[in-house]
Amino acid sequence: MGAQPEWLMEPADVWGARWDACENPLARTYMEVACRKQSLVVLAADLNTMAGLNALVDNVGPHIAALKTHVDLVDDWTAAGWSDFCAKAKGHDLLIFEDRKFADIGSISRGQMAGDYDIRSWADIVTAHGISGPDIVDGLCAGWNDVGREGGVLLLAQMSSRGNLLGLPGYTDEMVRAGVPNPGVFGFIGNGSRASELAQLREKVGDRKLVWTPGVNIAVGDGEMGQRYGSPRDAVMAGSDGIIVGSGIYKSDQQGESAKAYADISWQALLERSGC
Ligand code: S5P
Numbered sequence: 001m002g003a004q005p006e007w008l009m010e011p012a013d014v015w016g017a018r019w020d021a022c023e024n025p026l027a028r029t030y031m032e033v034a035c036r037k038q039s040l041v042v043l044a045a046d047l048n049t050m051a052g053l054n055a056l057v058d059n060v061g062p063h064i065a066a067l068k069t070h071v072d073l074v075d076d077w078t079a080a081g082w083s084d085f086c087a088k089a090k091g092h093d094l095l096i097f098e099d100r101k102f103a104d105i106g107s108i109s110r111g112q113m114a115g116d117y118d119i120r121s122w123a124d125i126v127t128a129h130g131i132s133g134p135d136i137v138d139g140l141c142a143g144w145n146d147v148g149r150e151g152g153v154l155l156l157a158q159m160s161s162r163g164n165l166l167g168l169p170g171y172t173d174e175m176v177r178a179g180v181p182n183p184g185v186f187g188f189i190g191n192g193s194r195a196s197e198l199a200q201l202r203e204k205v206g207d208r209k210l211v212w213t214p215g216v217n218i219a220v221g222d223g224e225m226g227q228r229y230g231s232p233r234d235a236v237m238a239g240s241d242g243i244i245v246g247s248g249i250y251k252s253d254q255q256g257e258s259a260k261a262y263a264d265i266s267w268q269a270l271l272e273r274s275g276c
Helices: 011-015 017-021 025-037 050-063 079-091 106-112 135-146 171-179 195-205 232-237 255-274
Strands: 041-044 066-069 095-102 125-128 152-156 185-189 210-213 242-245
Touching: 011 017, 011 025, 011 255, 017 025, 025 095, 025 185, 025 210, 025 255, 041 050, 041 255, 050 079, 050 255, 079 095, 095 106, 095 135, 106 135, 125 135, 135 152, 152 171, 171 185, 171 195, 185 195, 195 210, 195 232, 232 242, 232 255, 242 255
Parallel strands: 041 066, 041 242, 066 095, 095 125, 125 152, 152 185, 185 210, 210 242
Antiparallel strands: none
16 A cells, blocks of 8 residues: 555545544545545634635635634625635535534524524534533534535534633543434544644544544644644644644735645645555
């Protein structure tokens, strides 16, 4: 396998046991996209104008494997402008991930998938806290079902920010226990800033779900307002399947080159992890 050119890599070779064990269909779609793009970069597009967002995706689209949005950050949001933006992302072969961090009871979460932003109609993946109990996943899946779509939920099992409460005894374990058997769960958010914590999460999750990690930057250390950063390579080696990178890319003067640098680091680490 060592001599095989990278562009011939099959998802099953690169992803190992994860490829067979992940039953959420979108998880497999993501693993295929990552192979086509040779990138595990999930871009956190945390900009507040449509022009900035469109330019960013134009600049980095070929080097990223998924697009993460915070739709409520955008000052000049319109339904038509957002629809064009999502079409642009789809043109770049990207899953769209709205990082809404839902946390209410199941029926309200279902309703929050609709509303002005109508997240259910364009997002493939959303984040949720499990603080309200496991029915939130059913509520979000019902939201997609209401418009004839299917999606996947990323449960927050850890966070990257200093002093967060998900590290209190038992919380992460309970998220994993409830989330792993649930087919609506795409995967878990883990803490990319602490490789040792992340490795523990991966151990608990096993191969049935993906783990995506924020708190990743080539410049490791403390970020703004309690954010913490670890190295992208360490995160992938510790079991991350998607490195969520925001300011490390969108604040760069060379957004495309920065995205490619993160893509190369993440892809090489995945090949190393899988022994390819
Ligand atoms: O624990 C978390 C979970 C998330 S989803 N810590 C995070 O930072 N995030 C998100 O990742 C956050 O909302 C932001 O969009 C992104 C990190 O951005 P960066 O600029 O710090 O790379």
